[in-house]
Amino acid sequence: MVKKIVVASGKGGTGKTTVSLNLYRRFSMDGEDVVLYDCDVEEPNDALFFPEKIMIENKPVNQLIPVIDSEKCQFCRKCVTYCEFNAIVIIPSVKLAQVNSDLCHSCGACSVACPFDAIIEKPESIGQIAKYDIGFGQGLLEGRLQIGSSMQTMLIKELKNEFPEQGSLVIYDAPPGTSCPVVETVADADYVILVTEPTPFGLHDLKLTVELLDELEKPYGVVINKSGLGNHETHEFLSRKGIEILGEIPFSREYAAEYAAGNLFENVPEEFETVYQQITGKVGHHLAEL
Amino acid sequence: MKEITILSGKGGTGKTSITAALSSIAVEAVFCDNDVDAADLHLILQPEMREQYIFEGAWVASIDADKCDGCGICQSNCRFNAIHFLHGQYEINPYQCEGCRLCERTCPNGAITSTRSRNNEWYISDTRFGPMVHAHMGPGEENSGKLVTLIRNKARELARDKQASYILNDGPPGIGCSAIASVSGTDQVLLVIEPTLSGLHDLQRLVKLVNSFRVPMAALINKHDLNLEVTKQVEIFLENKQIPLLARIPFDDTVVMAMIEGKSVIEFAPDSTITKQLREVWRQITKEESLTYGKSFIHHN
Ligand code: SF4
Numbered sequence: 001m002v003k004k005i006v007v008a009s010g011k012g013g014t015g016k017t018t019v020s021l022n023l024y025r026r027f028s029m030d031g032e033d034v035v036l037y038d039c040d041v042e043e044p045n046d047a048l049f050f051p052e053k054i055m056i057e058n059k060p061v062n063q064l065i066p067v068i069d070s071e072k073c074q075f076c077r078k079c080v081t082y083c084e085f086n087a088i089v090i091i092p093s094v095k096l097a098q099v100n101s102d103l104c105h106s107c108g109a110c111s112v113a114c115p116f117d118a119i120i121e122k123p124e125s126i127g128q129i130a131k132y133d134i135g136f137g138q139g140l141l142e143g144r145l146q147i148g149s150s151m152q153t154m155l156i157k158e159l160k161n162e163f164p165e166q167g168s169l170v171i172y173d174a175p176p177g178t179s180c181p182v183v184e185t186v187a188d189a190d191y192v193i194l195v196t197e198p199t200p201f202g203l204h205d206l207k208l209t210v211e212l213l214d215e216l217e218k219p220y221g222v223v224i225n226k227s228g229l230g231n232h233e234t235h236e237f238l239s240r241k242g243i244e245i246l247g248e249i250p251f252s253r254e255y256a257a258e259y260a261a262g263n264l265f266e267n268v269p270e271e272f273e274t275v276y277q278q279i280t281g282k283v284g285h286h287l288a289e290l
Numbered sequence: 291m292k293e294i295t296i297l298s299g300k301g302g303t304g305k306t307s308i309t310a311a312l313s314s315i316a317v318e319a320v321f322c323d324n325d326v327d328a329a330d331l332h333l334i335l336q337p338e339m340r341e342q343y344i345f346e347g348a349w350v351a352s353i354d355a356d357k358c359d360g361c362g363i364c365q366s367n368c369r370f371n372a373i374h375f376l377h378g379q380y381e382i383n384p385y386q387c388e389g390c391r392l393c394e395r396t397c398p399n400g401a402i403t404s405t406r407s408r409n410n411e412w413y414i415s416d417t418r419f420g421p422m423v424h425a426h427m428g429p430g431e432e433n434s435g436k437l438v439t440l441i442r443n444k445a446r447e448l449a450r451d452k453q454a455s456y457i458l459n460d461g462p463p464g465i466g467c468s469a470i471a472s473v474s475g476t477d478q479v480l481l482v483i484e485p486t487l488s489g490l491h492d493l494q495r496l497v498k499l500v501n502s503f504r505v506p507m508a509a510l511i512n513k514h515d516l517n518l519e520v521t522k523q524v525e526i527f528l529e530n531k532q533i534p535l536l537a538r539i540p541f542d543d544t545v546v547m548a549m550i551e552g553k554s555v556i557e558f559a560p561d562s563t564i565t566k567q568l569r570e571v572w573r574q575i576t577k578e579e580s581l582t583y584g585k586s587f588i589h590h591n
């Protein structure tokens with residue numbers, strides 16, 4: 001069975017991408033057949049760090065949008081009462097029957113509701129899924145949401161259904177936050193790595209994510225990034241809650257500058273390597289126990 | 291009255307710290323935390339809650355096992371794979387349910403009911419700088435766009451009643467539905483940009499989005515000295531899009547120290563360079579002419 005790890009963080013900017021990519025590299029160095037999924041479909045950035053990448057596949061993901069045939073429509077408004085997302089406008093006086101695709105969730109309720117078979121569904125793009133060869137490991141899969149689409153969750157679901165050729169370990173780089181798209185990403189995970197930074201903002205968002213994972217009953221541990229930058233309250237919170245610290249990555253201005261320029265794997269400080277080794281060791285251990 | 295939304299595309303650029311700092315400069319303003327998914331502004335503005343309300347979230351369906359005869363019609367209709375046959379009976383996973391209620395409507399035995407999630411709250415509060423509207427979403431909730439629209443409307447009402455001059459919205463990250471709800475109908479957007487490759491990439495998508503709403507933009511680069519080369523790239527992008535760059539703010543851990551004290555950087559370090567820069571940013575975005583920023587670009591669009 002392929003094991004699945006999610007790298008998540010309550011807020012953006014904590015270093016989730018850095019950690020995901022470095023874990024991908026470390027795990028593949030350790031001989032794992034690892035695949036990386038960029039599930040932050042609103043802002044997929046993992047691929048930016050591989051300038052030499054080769055795109056193997058890029059395919060559109062569609063959502064089924066109902067179209068109302070105004071010849072058949074009797075303007076009874078039954079579809080409107082069925083649509084929980086206010087996506088349908090029916091104005092009998094001007095014979096208008098229209099679906100707003102930005103609001104439609106493709107649930108299909110309106111098609112079931114219509115007594116006159118006036119509704120058919122047509123595919124409309126909500127984004128793309130791309131597969132990349134990034135030079136080592138089993139590669140990167142990325143979902144890219146069309147601007148303005150609200151179908152993050154659906155795209156993530158489709159992305160996760162895309163299995164690569166082979167692989168023994170999967171890393172999902174999750175979107176920020178604690179709402180639906182994150183739940184979708186975490187849903188089938190075996191283990192979650194939370195990345196946080198030791199500041200009041202970081203701690204506040206960490207608490208929200210911890211609350212979510214406890215509710216979903218997922219096993220998790222925490223990586224403290226930019227350690228040394230803020231205060232000690234994060235450590236106190238974690239030890240009070242009995243949450244495992246998988247590793248602490250020190251704040252380094254030099255490395256932040258490398259990251260800014262997109263050089264994630266160049267000049268990785270020695271101490272960082274040790275921390276990543278420690279994290280993959282601990283996570284590997286947890287996965288073996290499952 | 292002028293409504294200003296502060297946005298960043300990606301998280302972690304220092305948007306909330308900047309919003310908090312501008313809040314301490316703004317007079318006669320109402321503050322609104324649009325980042326309902328991971329609200330942080332309250333950590334610095336420390337609001338004293340005056341009114342508290344429940345925001346009814348999405349519908350969530352559940353099956354009454356006594357009425358269910360196991361026909362499976364609900365499962366075959368559900369497009370979200372939220373209905374599972376487990377332990378000899380049909381069950382709905384509340385986290386997968388999108389609340390379309392099709393199962394409830396098509397169950398021949400009336401075994402399914404939906405209730406609206408009561409897991410989200412929103413508040414009207416007082417802060418040392420003025421009134422604030424903010425919210426807390428329960429974990430795993432959706433409809434953040436609707437919640438953003440709701441609190442923005444409340445902030446507008448409040449601003450009208452108080453005859454306030456400004457509304458400051460701390461925007462959500464990303465370019466999804468809550469970002470859209472945060473931009474539409476606002477008078478101006480202030481972009482807070484971090485000079486990283488991924489920051490630049492997200493900025494490009496965000497600018498496209500804001501332009502589609504024809505809202506004028508201005509920008510500031512935060513932690514600009516982190517990487518001067520990428521800063522240059524950001525500047526070129528802004529220039530091409532005719533978005534005025536109001537400040538290049540250096541990386542400085544004073545901002546983190548202020549955050550730890552629960553203060554804005556303006557209060558914490560009143561004589562610092564950052565404070566001076568942000569005062570100038572505020573002066574620029576509150577100028578009359580600022581509303582015409584980027585208009586020439588919009589016309590050609
Ligand atoms: S249910 Fe069918 S006939 Fe009635 S208004 Fe909708 S599309 Fe028209």
Ligand code: SF4
Nearest residue numbers: 083104105107108110
């Ligand atoms: S598919 Fe569902 S969401 Fe879309 S228009 Fe029909 S009822 Fe509304």
